[in-house]
Structures are given as C-alpha cells and as structure tokens.
Amino acid sequence: MQKLIQGIHEFQRSIFRPQRELFEKLATGQNPETLFITCSDSRINPNLITQTQPGELFIIRNAGNIIPPHSLHVGGEAATIEYAIAALKVKDIIICGHTRCGAMKAVVHPADVNELPRVASWLAHAEATRQIIREHYRHLEGEARVTATVQENVLVQLEHLRTQPMVAAGIAGGTLRLHGWVYKIETGEVFAFDPEQRQFLPVADARLPAAPEPVTHFQSI
Template identity: 60%
Template sequence: MQKLIEGVHYFQNIGFRQQKELFERLAAGQSPEACFITCSDSRIDPTLITNAKPGQLFIVRNAGNVIPCYGTQNNGELAAVEFAVGVLGVKDIIVCGHTHCGAMKGVLHPESLSALPTLKSWLSHCDATAEIIRDHYGHLSGEELYTATAEENVLVQMEHLRTLPVIASRASRGLINLHGWMYKFETGEVFVYDSAIGQFEKIGEDNGLGIK
C-alpha cells in the first residue's frame, strides 16, 4: 500500500499539475472515444496499450472480460455499456481478451473453482465458449488451448453485447462498431479480429484492416 500512497502524492504534486488544463476540461463532462471492455487482470492496462489519456476510454473490467446477455439480473456490465452508448454517444466498443488468462483456465476446468463459488457462477456466462472449445479445439493443449479459449470468448462476449437493445438498434443502422481484440503480455502485441477471414490479425501490419 505504501507504494500506492506515494503514487497518489506524486500524482497530486506533479502528474495532476502537468495535465491541469485537461482535468479542468474533463470536470465539465466526458466524451470518450470508445468503450473498452477487458479483464480485471492486473497485467493489462487499457490506457497504456492504447496510449490513451484520461477521458478517452470508458472502461469496463471484470474477471474474464465477460458481458452477460441482456435480461440477466444485476447486469452491471451491460448497464455501463448502455450508459456509454445511450448517454455518452460512444460508437466503438472493444472487447479485449489476453493471453495467460486465469479466468479462461477456470472456464476449461470448472472443477478447479470449487473453493470459489462466486467466480464459478460468474464464469457460467462463458458456457458457450467452453462448448465451442470442446467441439472444435480438441487438438490443442496447454497455452495454445488457453489462448484459443480467450479468443473465442472475446467473440462470444461480442455476441452477448448484441443482445442489448441500444446496440442492436444502432448496429442495424451501421451506427456502432464492435471490435474484438487480443493482447499478448509477453510481446505487447495487440491482435484484432477480422470477420472476413475469421482470424485475429496483428495491429501494426498491413493486413487490409485499415489499421497499421
């Protein structure tokens, strides 16, 4: 905790002053460029990997970057997305998974979560992910299997997003874009899902996605 407290002092005395005008503008309201949905894993920092400043990302985080379907009780995730889209006018939503995801290991091995009943229940929103992996990825093992699970889970959660009425309505008119990303811890690479070829392609390459 001491390092965090020291960090607060540093921010108040140096960091805040360096961006004082920005924070004063943000006090009047927010207009984020995107809603960024990702895992609670401490190793992933949305603002760091996108080089975003305060006010640019509306961030939603939880174990496994999960979005329960519309109609689920106490759905804080969709409530946050609904606010981002319906009130703040966000037009781009990113679902970002990552390598070495402990939640995805729990999805594949629910028996390992017997002492974590709340987490086990939460990851039931990834049941479709588990079914896809069982049906199509029996040839993989180890980290390759976990990475494939994380990738498929990104796509499943994007489908869950489409059950939200405000997104379904805008998507039907081409007014909102859903993006699937994967972040690789060990290299810092980010991959974006290309629906045309059904694969994740690295951002930074000339891959026809318009992203270099």
C-alpha cells in the same frame, strides 16, 4: 499501501500539475468515443496499451471480460453499456481478452473454481466458449488451449454484446462498431479479429469492421 500513497503524491506533482488544464476540462464532463471492455487482471492497463489520455476510454472490467446476454436481470455491465451508448454516444466498443488469463484457464478446467461458487457462476456466461473448445480444439493442450479459449471467448462475448438492446439499436442505426481484440502480455502485441479473414491478426494488419449501414425501417401497414 505506502507505495500507493507515494504514487498519489507523484501523480499530483508530476502529472496533474503539468496537465491541470486537461483535468479542469474533464471536471466539466467526459466525451469518450470508445467503450473498452477487458479483464480485471492487474497486468492489463487499457490506457497504457492504447496510449490514451484520461477521458478517452470508458471502461468495463471484470473477470474474463464477460458480457452476460440480455435478460430481465439488469447487472452492472448492461447498465454501463446502456449509458455508454445512450448518454456518451460512443462510436466503438472493444472487447479485449488477454493471454495467460486465469478466468479462461478456469473455463478450460472448471474444477479449479470448485471452491469459488460465485466465480463458477460468473463463468457460466462463458459456457458457449467451453463447448466450442471441447468440440473444435481437442488437439490443443496447455497454454495453446487457453489461448484458443481466450480468442473464442472474445467472439462469444461479442455475440452476447449484440443481444443488448442499445447495442442492437446502434448497429441497426449505423452508429456503432464492435471490435474483438486480444492482448499478448508476454510480447505487448495486440491482435484484432478480422471479420473478412475470420482470424485474429496483428492490429495494424487487421481490417477494421466497416461502419454498419443503417437498416431501412418500413412504416407499419
């Protein structure tokens, strides 16, 4: 705890004071262009990875970077997504998984969370990921299997994201793009899903999703 308190003093002295004008501006409101959805893992720091300043990322964090599909039950993820799109007008949403993910290890080995019923219930939102790994990645073992799970889960959660009404409306209106990323903890590399090549490539090499074309809406007869 003492380390955190010392860190606050260091922040106020070395970061806040030299950037007082930025923080005073942020006090009047925020205008992020990106919603960044990632894992709660303490080794992941979205602003550090992307070298962004306060106010540039709107962030959702939870175990396994999971987005439950749309339902009548409204959770924090759905409410935050709705606010990001409707109120903040974000243009891009990134779901970023990471290697060595404990949540994805539990997806591969569900017995690991037998004594954690709430965790097990939460990871049920990755059941499609588990089934994909069982059906298509039987040849992989150990960390390679977990890495494949991390990647497939990003794609599954992107599909869940598309079921959210505000996301569907943004895509249909041509105002929103979705991105799937994986951060490799051990090397600092970031891989992005290239929709044309259907694989994760180094983020500098991957083709970004094109801005969607607005859907033509017809008048009712």
